[in-house]
Amino acid sequence: MSSLAEGSFHTSDASSTIRGPERATLRTSDGVRIEAVYEPCTACVSATAIVIAHGFTGSVDRPAVRRAARVFAQHAAVVTFSFRGHGGSGGRSTVGDREVLDLAAAVEWARGFGHTRVVTAGFSMGGSVVLRHAGMHGGRKEARTDAVAAVSAPARWYYRGTAPMRRLHWVVTRPVGRLVGRYGLGTRIHPEEWDPVPPSPVESVPFIAPTPLLIVHGDRDPYFPLDHPRMLAAAAGDGAELWLEPGMGHAENAADDELLTRIAAWLTGE
Template sequence: MTSAAEGRFHMVDVSSLTSVTRRAILRTVDHVRIEAVYEPCTASVTDTAVVVAHGFTGSVDRPALRRAAQVLRRHANVVTFSFRGHGRSGGLSTVGDREVLDLSAAVRWARELGHARVATVGFSMGGSVVLRQAALERGTDARPDAVAAVSAPARWYYRGTPAMRRVHWVITRPVGRLVGRYGLGTRIDRRDWDPVPLAPFEAVPLIAPTPLLVVHGDRDPYFPVDHPRMLAAAAEAAGTPLELWLERGMGHAENAAADELLDRLGTWLTRP
């Protein structure tokens, strides 16, 4: 499950900068169909778009993602989408590997719609994807102008919490993948990563000079606070401009992100 690009990017249902909500089917460079939604800013006319990457088992229509999108729309135009294997998108989930291509398709769509500035924000698995995508897309038209990772892991194969042991059971066991498909609405690729993709902490040094924000709750049941601190240390060692927000009392990802935090995220993502 490699993130190497194949061929050219394709998409359908593309228009110029628009003031109306629209749905689209994007096509990634490896030919996976990705459902996406564009929603204009509710507060003002702006050329900034924020692309939001959900967590594992999420989708474009899940209530937590919809709530996040509505708060972020106070600050910018918003693109949401379902990763491969999730929602009505095609393909199978590779749990953060080839999902980089899905995010790149969404960023390119935002630029095709006329937005000069595009920022990305990801939650949990989506957080790892925005970090790797920013590193891998340097110098391309899919490069983001700012990146925020919320509740993201710093390294792969972490099993140090009961919650992550349950996630690994879903991903690695045949019965778990059936639970993922029919219970969680997520279709998971049974193949192991080959090669193992760049880890998030390895991606962080490659993001500079793009501004980076890492947000993490001190009550996250999946990844303890050594994960954001590992990301911050990697950024500091490489000179990547970074802010670290450790949120008191916060749990995990979009489900735990309060409106006040989302509002602060919107401010950060849209600042010059």
């Protein structure tokens, strides 16, 4: 799988007159169809839209993603979408590489509804994607983010230091594992290795400033230990805020409503 060229963003047009919930199919700059849902703020008229980037094997309709969307929608409009190879989207997952184009399409679509401020919140693989997206230079102004929150994100690629990550690498790298991913986990995975290897999250975060950055991680995360968020925060310098959450596990499944509310408040500046 080839790495993307920075700054190549595109999506289908969306009418700024639409104010109710809408499900649509977006098209990325490399031609992949992405399913997406727009939901207005349930308790406000907000200039901000939050774009949610789910974790590996997630999708727009997974219960944990819908729960996060419901909590966030109390503070801002929300866009959810399925990464390539997930849910009803086309293509095959590149596990964090070309998914940056999927996020860019969703961000640009959110701006099409008239929101002057669009922010991103990513979980696990989605956390790595929002970090890389925010750290990229160039590209369409409409596809850039105004603030970014990464939850349970890895700092570096090819990490195999925990049993869950060793299982994930088996799913991604082995033909039998990819069959398990397709038919057992509902995720279609690209069979080719990265060529070239894309910049890692820790290599990307120094370029995010002055965009506000929040890094959230649980101290009981079974996938990525605490050296990952600490490495990200150190690389970002003074431009990042780090929340280490006691008792929290991994990603959107482990983020309770109280934490999601705090993240939404941080993203919207409440």
